[in-house]
Amino acid sequence: MVQEESIRKGPWTEQEDFQLVCFVGLFGDRRWDFIAKVSGLKRNGKSCRLRWVNYLHPGLKRGKMSPQEERLVLDLHSKWGNRWSKIARKLPGRTDNEIKNFWRTHVRKLAQEKKKAAVHHVVVSPSSSSTVDSVPTIDIGEESFYDTGGDWSCYMGEEDEKGYSYSMDDIWRDIDDQSVVKAVCDEKLSCGPVASPAPWEYGEYSPPWKVAEEKFGI
DNA sequence: AACCGCCTCAACCGCAGAAGC
């Protein structure tokens, strides 16, 4: 096979982001290999998808997780284990990557606390048999997990094991009920027609050109 | 002010399953 000439790796530039947003606007957020090729980005489809899903997707929440979100993650993780994408579907605007990162941080913190506690116990009461687990259980020591319990039922729905009742599209709709702004990208890039209808065409969440407008000020 | 260690987050990799031919 002929190897792709110089596939770019590493951090994305604003220009690349802009290009990606525009082409997702044109072709939808499905055909990543195709988008990677036609956009002229020297990235592979996987990389494009990841960038879109984790950073450019409209409706993504930025910043720290709220205590409610943190609790939900912990709760769902105790149910489903490392099914990050499944857990992410229950947290509007959060990505599996974000949740995964949060969990890692949380686990590390917990392990450290346990270690400290274990040392303390050994010093204070040598009879203690505490050990340091790499995988923590959900009943975190300091405070009850359910102590405040914000109302997340609206997102959690009634389903349990069969699947989720609240799709990402529903979530985006909740987050974003802005009107569709006409394509900035259309002016900047002269490409063919959109191959297939994209969700934003139904006003379900911000279209990519809106994202471009917000992120790049165009 | 400089150094060090920790934390966060973006991005890559490998694998598995789905879809297309």
Next chain:
DNA sequence: AGCTTCTGCGGTTGAGGCGGT
């Protein structure tokens, strides 16, 4: 039915930022 390609997921890594000493 079998092969190839694509997509999505989970695990891992590394750069940069930040706080403490």
